[in-house]
Amino acid sequence: MRTRPLKVALLGCGVVGSEVARIMTTHADDLAARIGAPVELAGVAVRRPSKVREGIDPALVTTDATALVKRGDIDVVVEVIGGIEPARSLITAAFEHGASVVSANKALLAQDGAALHAAAEEHDADLYYEAAVAGAIPLIRPLRESLAGDKVNRVLGIVNGTTNFILDKMDSTGAGYQEALDEATALGYAEADPTADVEGFDAAAKAAILAGIAFHTRVRLDDVYREGMTEVTASDFASARNMGCTIKLLAICERAGDGRSVTARVHPAMIPLTHPLASVRGAYNAVFVESDASGQLMFYGPGAGGAPTASAVLGDLVAVCRNRLSGTTGPGESAYAALPVSGMGDVVTRYHISLDVADKPGVLAQVATVFAEHGVSIDTVRQTGKDGEASLVVVTHRASDAALGGTVEALRKLDTVRGVASIMRVEGE
Amino acid sequence: MRTRPLKVALLGCGVVGSEVARIMTTHADDLAARIGAPVELAGVAVRRPSKVREGIDPALVTTDATALVKRGDIDVVVEVIGGIEPARSLITAAFEHGASVVSANKALLAQDGAALHAAAEEHDADLYYEAAVAGAIPLIRPLRESLAGDKVNRVLGIVNGTTNFILDKMDSTGAGYQEALDEATALGYAEADPTADVEGFDAAAKAAILAGIAFHTRVRLDDVYREGMTEVTASDFASARNMGCTIKLLAICERAGDGRSVTARVHPAMIPLTHPLASVRGAYNAVFVESDASGQLMFYGPGAGGAPTASAVLGDLVAVCRNRLSGTTGPGESAYAALPVSGMGDVVTRYHISLDVADKPGVLAQVATVFAEHGVSIDTVRQTGKDGEASLVVVTHRASDAALGGTVEALRKLDTVRGVASIMRVEGE
Numbered sequence: 001m002r003t004r005p006l007k008v009a010l011l012g013c014g015v016v017g018s019e020v021a022r023i024m025t026t027h028a029d030d031l032a033a034r035i036g037a038p039v040e041l042a043g044v045a046v047r048r049p050s051k052v053r054e055g056i057d058p059a060l061v062t063t064d065a066t067a068l069v070k071r072g073d074i075d076v077v078v079e080v081i082g083g084i085e086p087a088r089s090l091i092t093a094a095f096e097h098g099a100s101v102v103s104a105n106k107a108l109l110a111q112d113g114a115a116l117h118a119a120a121e122e123h124d125a126d127l128y129y130e131a132a133v134a135g136a137i138p139l140i141r142p143l144r145e146s147l148a149g150d151k152v153n154r155v156l157g158i159v160n161g162t163t164n165f166i167l168d169k170m171d172s173t174g175a176g177y178q179e180a181l182d183e184a185t186a187l188g189y190a191e192a193d194p195t196a197d198v199e200g201f202d203a204a205a206k207a208a209i210l211a212g213i214a215f216h217t218r219v220r221l222d223d224v225y226r227e228g229m230t231e232v233t234a235s236d237f238a239s240a241r242n243m244g245c246t247i248k249l250l251a252i253c254e255r256a257g258d259g260r261s262v263t264a265r266v267h268p269a270m271i272p273l274t275h276p277l278a279s280v281r282g283a284y285n286a287v288f289v290e291s292d293a294s295g296q297l298m299f300y301g302p303g304a305g306g307a308p309t310a311s312a313v314l315g316d317l318v319a320v321c322r323n324r325l326s327g328t329t330g331p332g333e334s335a336y337a338a339l340p341v342s343g344m345g346d347v348v349t350r351y352h353i354s355l356d357v358a359d360k361p362g363v364l365a366q367v368a369t370v371f372a373e374h375g376v377s378i379d380t381v382r383q384t385g386k387d388g389e390a391s392l393v394v395v396t397h398r399a400s401d402a403a404l405g406g407t408v409e410a411l412r413k414l415d416t417v418r419g420v421a422s423i424m425r426v427e428g429e
Numbered sequence: 430m431r432t433r434p435l436k437v438a439l440l441g442c443g444v445v446g447s448e449v450a451r452i453m454t455t456h457a458d459d460l461a462a463r464i465g466a467p468v469e470l471a472g473v474a475v476r477r478p479s480k481v482r483e484g485i486d487p488a489l490v491t492t493d494a495t496a497l498v499k500r501g502d503i504d505v506v507v508e509v510i511g512g513i514e515p516a517r518s519l520i521t522a523a524f525e526h527g528a529s530v531v532s533a534n535k536a537l538l539a540q541d542g543a544a545l546h547a548a549a550e551e552h553d554a555d556l557y558y559e560a561a562v563a564g565a566i567p568l569i570r571p572l573r574e575s576l577a578g579d580k581v582n583r584v585l586g587i588v589n590g591t592t593n594f595i596l597d598k599m600d601s602t603g604a605g606y607q608e609a610l611d612e613a614t615a616l617g618y619a620e621a622d623p624t625a626d627v628e629g630f631d632a633a634a635k636a637a638i639l640a641g642i643a644f645h646t647r648v649r650l651d652d653v654y655r656e657g658m659t660e661v662t663a664s665d666f667a668s669a670r671n672m673g674c675t676i677k678l679l680a681i682c683e684r685a686g687d688g689r690s691v692t693a694r695v696h697p698a699m700i701p702l703t704h705p706l707a708s709v710r711g712a713y714n715a716v717f718v719e720s721d722a723s724g725q726l727m728f729y730g731p732g733a734g735g736a737p738t739a740s741a742v743l744g745d746l747v748a749v750c751r752n753r754l755s756g757t758t759g760p761g762e763s764a765y766a767a768l769p770v771s772g773m774g775d776v777v778t779r780y781h782i783s784l785d786v787a788d789k790p791g792v793l794a795q796v797a798t799v800f801a802e803h804g805v806s807i808d809t810v811r812q813t814g815k816d817g818e819a820s821l822v823v824v825t826h827r828a829s830d831a832a833l834g835g836t837v838e839a840l841r842k843l844d845t846v847r848g849v850a851s852i853m854r855v856e857g858e
Contacts (some may be wrong), residue, residue, distance in 0.1 A: 023578065023722060033765040034577050130575060136723035138567070138575035146559060146567035148463050149452065149743020216462070276729065279708065292738035293452060294565035294730065300705065301726035311722035314578020327749070328755040336462040 001036035006321050009074045009099070010044045011065050012081040013053055016104060016131070017044070019310035020078060020317075021056050028373055031314070035321040039076075043068045054074040065123040069094040076320050078313060079103040080131075087113060092237035095123040100324060102132035102316040104309055109207035110221040113212065116346040117333035120290040126329045128316035133206045134159050135287040136308030138315070143213045143289065144331055149290040156428065157287030158280050159206040161303040162197035163229050163249040165189045165283045167268075171246050176234050189283050201268040203251045211253035211264040214289070216337035219253075219264050227267035236268075236422055239354060239393065242382075243426075245270035246278050250427060254347070261340040263347050270352055271428035278428075288428075345402035350379070350429070352395050354421035355411065359390035363416045368390060370414065374407040375399070389418075395426065430461065434469035435750050438503045438528070440519055441510040442475045442482055444535060445560070448739035449507060449746075452483050460743070464750040468505075472497045498523040505749050507742060508532040509560075512646065517541055524552040531745040531752060533560035533738055539634035539650040546762035555758045557745035563588050563714040565737030566730040567744070571724050572642045572718065573760055579720040581643040584682040585857065586716030588635040590732040591626035594618045594676040594712045596697075600675050605663050612661045613774050628657035629695040629748050632680045640682035640693040643718070645766035648682075648693050654695035654773040665697075665851055668783060668822065671811075672855075675707050675857050679856060682777070689768045692776050699781055700857035707857075717857075735800035774831035779808070779858070781824050783850035784840065788819035792845045796821060799843065803836040804828070824855065 004291070008024070011018055024031065024041055034039040044056055045065035053061065058083045060159065062068055069077050069090050077094040079101060081087045087108050090229055091101050101120065103109065109116070109132050120127040130140045134157070158164050162184060169180040184190035192416040204224040210218040229249045240247050253264045271278050276298050280286040285303025290296050323330050357363045364383060371378050377397040384391055396404070404423075411417050437453070439446055453460065453470055461467040473485055474494035482490065491497055498506050498519050506523040508530060510516045516537050520530050530549065538545070549556040550841065557570045563586070572581065587593050591613060598609040610627070613619035616770050625631045633653040640648040658678045669676050677700055682693045700707050705727050709715040714732025719725050731737040752759050786792045793812060800807050806826040813820055825833070833852075840846050 019722070027580065029577070030580070030645075030766075031578060034763060137726060138643040141575050142567035142571060145748055146570050146744040147740065148747035149456070149460060149745075150740040151456065151459070184762045216459075278706070279705070291740065293448065293736040295734075295737055295742070297566060297728075297730035299726075299728060302724045305724075307722040308724055311576065311579040311720065312724070318577035319574055322760065326757040331751065332449075335462060337459075344435035 001032065002325065005038040005040035006035070006075040006324060007042035007073055008317065009068050009077045009078045011043055011077060012082070013044050013056070013280045015306040016080045016309045016313065017207050019306040020080065020313050022381060023310055023314055025055055031259060031318065034318055036325055037240060037321065039317070039321060042074060054360065061313060065090055066093060067297045069099065070097050072097055074099045074170060075324055076317060077101045078317060079105060080313065081105070082107065084108055084111065091116060092119050095119045095125050098123070100126035100315055102320055103127070103129045104313055106132040106202070106205040106209060108250065110208040114333065114335070115210065121332050126323055127332070128320055128330065130316050131309045131312035133209050134287060135301070135305060136311045137285055137287065137299050137303065139299055140213060142299065143210070144334070147289070147291055147294065148353055150293045152289060153255050154279055154290040155210050155214050156277065157251050157289060158285050158301060159251045160197055160203045160285065161283030161285055162194065166198070167229065167247055167249060168281050170232070170234060170250070171237055175376050177232060198230050199283070200226045200249065203249060203266040205277045207251035207253055207266050207318060210251065211262060215255065215262045215339055216334045217262060217339040217341070218335045219262070219341055223264060223341040225265035225267070227423040229268045230253055232268050236424060237307045239352060240270045242285055242351065243270060243395065245272050245426065247424070248277060254259070254425065256326070256342060257411065258350065261342045261346070263342050263344070265347060267425060269425040269427040270297045275428040288419040294398055308352045331355060345400065347401045348398050349395055349401070350398055350426040351404050352393070352424045352426055353408070355392045355394070356418040356421055357390050357392050358416045358418065359388045360416070366390065366414055367394070367411065370410045371396070371407055374403050376403050376407050390402055390422065396420070431466035431754065433622065434467040434569055435464070435504040435753060436471035436502055438471055438497045438506045439473045440506060442473050442507045443484070443509070445738045445742065446507045447482060447617045447636040448735040449509065449742050450627070452739055452743055454484055459575060461609070463747055465754055468750060470744070471503060484842055488574060494519055496500045496719065497520060498528065499526045501783050503528045504753055506530050507746060508534060509536070511536065513537055513540065520545060521548050524554050526549045527552070529555035529749045531554070531556045531742055531749055532558045533834070534558070534686065535561040535631070535638060539637040542638065543647050550761050553758060555749045555752055556761070557749055557759065559745050560738045560741035562638050563716060564729050564730070564732040564734060565740045566714055566716065566732065567736065568716055568728055572639070573730065573763070575811065576718070576720055578724065581718060581720045582684050583719040584639050584716060585658040585706065586645050586679055586749060587706055587714050588716065588732060589626055589678060590712030590714055591619045592622065593625070593709060593714070596658065596661065596678060597678055597710050599661070599663065600666055603663055603795045606661060617705065627659050629678065632678060632695040633854050636680035636682055636693045636695050639680065640691060641765040642762065643682055644655065644684065644691045644768055645763045646691060646768040646770070647764045648691070648770055652693060652770040653695035658697045661697050665853060668781060669699045672699060672781065672824065674701050676853070677706060681856065685771060685775060686777065688782040690771045690775070692771050692774060694776060696854060698854040698856040704857040774829060774832045774834070777827050778830070779825055779827055780833050781822070781853045781855055782837070784821045785850055786819050786821050786824070787844070787845045788814040788817050792819070793821065795843055796823070796840065800814055800825070800836055801838045803832050803839065805832050805836050820850065
C-alpha cells in the first residue's frame with residue numbers, strides 16, 4: 001500500500017459533510033485498505049467557522065473555499081454545499097487545479113452537468129455524483145456501468161422522500177395535503193419552505209440527471225415537464241382506491257414508442273397497488289428501471305439524510321481515489337446518442353378524469369363523443385348522481401398528452417359539464 | 430474512438446451465451462460508443478458445433494476452447510459454460526495468455542474465487558462476475574464499489590428463482606412441495622434434476638460470493654451452512670400465516686454481534702409479510718443490504734434467464750474493455766479484513782417450533798423449563814389440543830443456534846413430547 005495519503009478537501013460541513021468527515025475518521029483504516037492508500041482530510045470549508053464541529057481539527061477549518069480548492073495539493077474535492085453558486089465556480093476551480101470532484105449537488109448537475117463534465121475531461125479529472133440522486137441508493141453507477149451493455153427504455157421512480165412521506169400519510173390516514181405537510185414539517189421531513197420538494201423541482205433535477213445517463217443523451221432541467229403535488233386531494237386518493245391504485249409523485253424518463261426520442265417528466269400519478277413502487281412507504285425512495293435485456297429492476301432505500309448520503313459520497317470517493325492511484329479516470333459523460341427530447345404533448349399514458357356534470361339523459365353520450373373526436377379511447381366510465389348533480393369518472397386507454405389536453409379543453413366547453421374536478425395520469429401498468 | 434476492435438472469445442453458447450452474442454451484434458454501435466472502441470466476437474467455443482446458431486458466423490465456432498483462449502489476440506474471455514472444469518482451466522489459461530475474464534460461474538467463483546483473483550492479479554487482468562449472483566440485478570458492483578465507503582452488516586436475500594417460484598406457489602395456492610415443484614418443472618423454472626436449487630447449493634454458492642465481497646473476507650463454500658427447502662410443508666405456511674409471516678429460502682450473510690466474525694447460511698425462514706422480501710413473487714430475486722451509514726437498501730429483479738444474465742455479462746464486458754483501453758484494471762479481490770467465519774452454532778436468531786405433545790396438565794411447564802435451562806427465552810406459546818393429542822407452538826426471542834439445538838435435543842427426551850413437528854428460523858425483523 002502507498003503510504004503517502006490522498007488529500008481530500010471538504011466543501012460544506014452540514015448534515016452530509018459532517019457525516020462524511022466522521023466516517024473518514026472512524027473508518028480510516030478500512031478506507032485505506034479499500035483504496036490502497038490512506039486518505040487525509042486536508043481542509044474543510046464552512047460558512048460559520050466558530051461552530052464547534054466534533055471530531056474535526058479546528059486547524060483544518062477555513063471560510064476561504066476558493067483558496068482551499070486552489071491549493072494544488074488536493075486530490076479530491078468533495079462538494080456538499082448544494083445550490084448553483086459558489087458550488088459551480090469551486091468545482092470548476094478544483095478541476096483547473098488538478099483535483100477530481102465528488103458532488104451531491106443535483107441542482108447544479110441537472111443545470112450544468114454537460115459543462116462540468118467537459119471541464120473534468122479537459123483536466124483529466126473525475127466528476128462523480130452518486131449522492132445527487134436518491135441518497136444512498138446505488139443508481140448512477142448501476143445505470144452507467146452495470147447496464148452499460150443494455151438498452152434502458154424507462155426509469156420510473158419515487159426520488160423525493162418529503163413528498164412520498166406526505167402522500168403516504170394522506171393515503172394511510174385520509175389526511176388532506178396541508179395536514180400531512182404540517183406533520184412532515186414537524187417531523188423534519190419537510191423544510192420550512194417546502195417548495196422545492198412539493199412543487200417537484202427537486203425531483204425534476206433528478207429526472208434530468210437520470211434521463212441523461214439512461215439514454216446517453218443530454219437532458220436539461222428545462223426539458224423536464226414538472227407538476228407538483230400540492231393539489232392532490234383526499235378525494236383523489238378515494239378515486240385511486242376505487243381503481244386499486246395509490247398516488248405517488250413520480251419521476252418518469254421514457255423512450256418514445258419508436259425509440260427515436262425521449263421524454264422526462266415529474267407529476268403525481270396513480271399506480272396500481274400491485275406495483276412494487278406502491279408499497280414504498282414514508283420517506284423512502286425507489287426507482288424502477290426497465291431495459292431490453294435485464295427486464296425490470298428496482299432499487300430501494302433511504303433517499304436522503306446525512307449518513308445515507310455520506311455513504312454514497314464515500315463510495316464515490318473510494319472510486320475516484322482508486323482511479324487517481326492507477327492514473328486513470330472513470331466513465332465520463334456519455335451523450336453520444338443525442339436523442340431529441342420531446343415535450344409533454346408527445347407523452348403517451350392513461351388518464352383518470354373526474355367530471356362534474358348535469359344529471360340528465362344524454363350527458364354521457366356527449367362526453368363520449370368529445371373523447372372520440374379527439375382520438376382518446378375510453379377504458380371505463382363510472383357515473384354517479386343525485387339531486388340533479390352527477391359525476392362521471394372516465395379512465396382512458398393510452399393516449400397522447402396533447403390529445404388528452406384537447407379533449408379536456410373541449411369538455412370544458414360543453415354546457416352539461418359543470419367542471420373538471422381532477423385529471424390524473426395512470427402509470428406503472 | 431479507437432477503430433481497432435477489442436476481441437472477445439465466448440465460451441459457451443447456450444441460453445446465456447447466445448443472448449450475449451445476439452446483443453453484441455444487434456447493439457454493436459452502442460457498445461462501441463460506450464466503450465470507446467468496437468468489440469468483435471472473435472470466436473465461440475461450443476460442444477456441439479453442428480447446431481445452427483442464428484446470427485453467429487459458423488466460421489467463428491470451434492470445439493477447441495483451449496486453443497481459443499490461448500490465441501494471444503483475445504482481449505476478453507466471456508465464460509458462460511458453468512461448472513468447475515473445464516471452466517477453471519480455461520479461465521486460468523485466459524489470464525496466462527493476456528486476456529481479462531467475464532464469468533457468470535457462481536459455483537466456480539464460490540469454490541476457487543481466491544485462486545482465480547490471484548491469477549488475474551498476477552497477469553494484470555480483470556475478473557468480473559456480476560452475472561454469477563442474482564442474474565441481471567446489479568449487486569456485485571454496488572456492494573464492491575457503491576458501498577466501498579460504508580460498513581455492511583447484513584446481506585439478506587432471495588437469490589434462487591426456482592425455489593422462490595415453488596415457495597410462492599405453495600403460499601398462494603396451498604399446494605404441497607411436490608405439486609409446486611411439478612408445476613415449476615413443467616413451466617421450465619426447475620431443471621429435470623432440481624437438487625442444486627431445492628437443496629440450496631446454488632444459493633449457498635451465491636452466499637459465499639456475497640459474504641466475501643460484503644465483509645472483505647474470504648468465505649469458502651464450505652463455510653456456508655446450507656439447508657434446503659424440500660421439507661417445507663403446507664402446514665408450515667399455515668403456521669407462518671398465523672404469525673403474519675411467509676416462508677422464503679434466504680441467503681443470509683451477517684457480522685456477528687461484536688463485529689469480529691461473520692457467518693453465511695442458506696435455509697428456509699419465516700419473514701414478516703411487511704418485510705419487502707415477503708412480496709417478491711415468482712422467480713424474481715431480491716437482496717436486502719444493511720449497512721452502517723446507508724441503512725437498508727434493496728435490489729430487485731430477474732435472477733436468471735438468458736437475456737437478464739446476458740445484460741449483467743455485457744455490463745461487465747463494457748467495464749473490462751474500458752479498463753483495457755485505459756491500461757488499468759478494476760477492483761480485484763478485497764479480503765484484507767480476513768474476519769473469522771463462524772459456524773451455524775454462533776448464529777443468533779429467533780425460532781418457531783411446533784411440538785406434538787400429550788394433552789395433559791403440566792406439559793407446558795415441563796417444556797418451558799427445558800427452554801429456560803438452555804438459556805432460550807420464549808416470546809409466545811400457543812397451545813391447541815383435542816382428544817388427548819395437543820400441539821404447542823413456541824416462538825423464541827433471539828438465541829444462538831447452538832442453544833436452540835440443545836433445547837430441541839432435550840425436548841425430544843421428554844416423555845410428554847411425542848415429536849418435534851417443525852423448527853423454522855424467523856428472520857427479517
